[in-house]
Amino acid sequence: MKIEQIKVFVSCPGRNFVTVKVITDEGVYGLGDATVNGREMAVVAYLEEHVVPCLINRDPHQIEDIWQYLYKGVYWRRGPITMAAIAAIDMALWDIKGKVAGLPVYQLLGGKSREGITAYGHANGETMTETLDNLGKFIEQGFKAVRLQCAIPGLGGTYGTLGDKKDYFELQSDRPLPPEQPWSTSKYMNFIPELFKQARERYGYEIQLVHDVHSRLTPIESAHLGKLLEPFNLMFLEDASAADNQDGYQIIRNHTTTPLAIGEIFNTVWDAKDLIVNQTIDYLRTAITHGGGITPMKKMADFAAMYNVRMAPHGAPDLSPICHAAHAHFNLWAPNFGVQEFIGFGTAKLNSVFSHPLSFDNGYIHLEDKPGLGVEYNEEEGLKHAYKRSYLPVTRLEDGTLWYW
């Protein structure tokens, strides 16, 4: 079997997605997701100019060798653009192998370690009451874990809290230039513990709760927040601080028992190595699309397991249904799977372009048994939704100082 052609598609069925299709001389094809939010066209150029020509006529069954060729074989290793391009090819090759074997990808990884994939939903709100009402709706749907994000009073807009007002997908395709958002650490710190206190008072301690800081705090500020949140038993505090300097997490860890999660912008195991080995985190959130594919993520999971770190892949709407399906296969297998972020199955428009094998029931994601990843990309429908440049917002302190993501 040989790789005959590789197509790269960009479509915007509500938001931009980059999709790769690896086609073999025997007609079997595989699909992969290469979406990097706000940098989509950079990945397209990397794939078309620097990856695709090198793979024509190669044997698609040699997944490991092709991965090594694209990663170790190039001078410019790592980085989000390179690793998303490699990831999409890798996903597509696992899809092909599964189709040829007549087996779902999780079977190729080692089979199921569990029956259902525990998911956490997003309860967002503009006010405390709205956020807590939304939490109640998630509990009613059977969710076992929920993330709480609420607009900070007096701040004039907080990232990621508008989900229930406007559809996530539509909202994120409408930023032709980066909008700016204000940030105040003190307003935030004065408010978030109260949100979790009220959540526990209203709903008790059975529901698992998560919160995403989006890296807006320094390590010592995160340590303080972690301490304030200890009475409310979080499943984890996510991106409590940026980990460009992985040592910072030691400071947070030294002060709080609130579990920590990080990794959605990590591209290789090297971004997480010290955090794992020093056991300063509890959950690794790297996505298959951004971590270089299924091949390295399997290794990362095994490595993390040795240090009691569990996998909790990023599941935001800026990953395509192909990545969400790949996560489901990975999560069914990974012995140290923790929880999957889950934002629902998207709009009718999105589902006219992508089809996936996933369903949700009583807090768990389930996967229909189909060979490969079990996804389809409708090329004709994809063409109806042209790429729209769109950026994530930029954050500034109230005095105008540019702040962290």
Ligand code: GCO
């Ligand atoms: C998450 C993420 C999202 C990101 C988004 C950016 O935990 O789901 O932090 O909220 O902001 O994926 O592309």
Ligand code: MG
């Ligand atoms: Mg996050």
